[in-house]
Amino acid sequence: MRPPKPPRRTTASPRLTGEGEVRPDAPLGKPAREPASRDLPARDLPENRAARVSRPVRDQKPESTPPASDTPGAPARASVAKRRRERVRKDPPRPPVAPNRKKSSDPYPLSDRIEIRRKARRRALLIRLGVACGAVAALASVVWLLFFSTVFAITAENITLSISDPADIVDDTQVASILAATEGTPVLRIRAGDIESQIADIPEVESVTVESSFPHGITATIVAREPVACVGEGEACEGVAADATRLRVGDELRASLPKVSMDLDSERAAEQLQDLLDAIAALPQDVRARVQAASINPSGLIEFSLDSATIKWGTSTENEAKARIITVLLTQPATTYDVTVPGAPVTY
Structure with missing residues (x-):
């Protein structure tokens, strides 16, 4: 029968002194504390480090040349060069700044x-x-x-003509031809004054107003003169307005107008004719329709001949007052109505 094995005693690894001797006074299981230089194992001693570094590791090929920074005793510039290479590898070099290009911080020359x-x-x-x-x-x-352009030009369907002509003496065709000449003209280039002057040259037109309406229209409003008498004899009798303007009237209208009898060759013919026309124009429309003839003597006294009576008008003064009085007097039967003095009319 074999004897039992003695118990295993754990002891610390023997420590080497500075001369490589084992300290015999070191307690078991706990190494004696020495300075840091003496605590290094035998394999970390300077004389053994070079041999350990040079010993190749199993299954690893030795490098041809270790990096300069890992080689013992490498100069400081090798480490600086390594850091520089790493910085260049991380940040690629920038292209050089052109000499004519200035940085924001660089001062510019005055030029x-x-x-x-x-x-x-x-x-x-x-x-x-x-x-x-x-x-x-x-x-x-x-x-x-x-x-x-013709985008805003006047068109024929937008030309409007309005005429106030009870006697129907204005020639519509003549007026329409003047307005038709504006067709195709831009509405903003229309000169209303020129068109009005052309239409006003027509004797039968008393007043005219022309207005253009954007974008294509034009409107003319005409008021015709009113014939009040017929000056002359027979077929040569010409219609005249209250301002002595000669008018073209038809045969039917000429026959209904009062016939003026006076000396047209006298020196005062024009003045006396105007006085006579003013008196006729002052007559009410129904009274004027009954007047067949009107005359004025050289002294300026006016007389109207009705179908069965005579009106003594006197001079061409206070025509409005005389017209109001004669309207009342004609309601009374008489052969002569004298309104020479409006304040004292006489009938007989």
């Missing part, structure tokens, strides 16, 4: 500042010039569209 300001002023001038040219072109387009 460069002047050139920069000159270019800025030139650029601003070109921008303003371009804006001005664009505005002029836009304005020219608008002007051409409104005043020279």
Whole structure:
């Protein structure tokens, strides 16, 4: 029968002194504390480190040349070069700045500042010039569209003619031809005054108003003269208005107008004719229709001949008062109605 094995005693690894001897006074299981230089194992001693580093590791190929920073005794510039290579590898080199390009922090020479300001002023001038040219072109387009194109021209269906002519003496065809000449003209180029003067030259027109309406219309409003008498004898009798303007009247209208009898060759013919026409124009319409003839003597006394009576008017004064009185007197039967003195009318 074998004897039992003695118990295993744990002891600390023997420590080497500075001379490589084992300390016999070191307690079991706990190494004696010595300075840091003496605590290094035998394999970490300087004389053994080079041999350990040079010993190749199993299954690993030795490097041809270790990095300069890992080699013992490498100079400090090798480490600096390594850091530089790593920095260059991380941040690729930037292209060099052109010599004519300045950094924001670099001061510009005076000539460069002047050139920069000159270019800025030139650029601003070109921008303003371009804006001005664009505005002029836009304005020219608008002007051409409104005043020279046919987009807003007058059309025949938008020409309106309104005539107030109870006696029907205005020639509609003549007026329409004047208005038709404006067809195709831009409405903003219409000169209403020129058209009004052309229509006003027609003797039968007393007043005219022409108005253009955007975008295609034009309107003419005409008031005709009223014939009040017929001056002359027989077929040569011409219709006249209250202002002595000669009018073209038809045969039917001529026959219904009062016939004026006077000396047209006298020196006062024009003045006396106007006095006579003023008195006729003052008569009410129903009384004027009953007047067959009107005369004025050289002294300026006016007389009207009715179908069966005579009206002694006197001079061409207070015509409105005489017209009111004669309207009342004609309601009474008489052969002569004298209103020479409006305040004392006489019938007999």
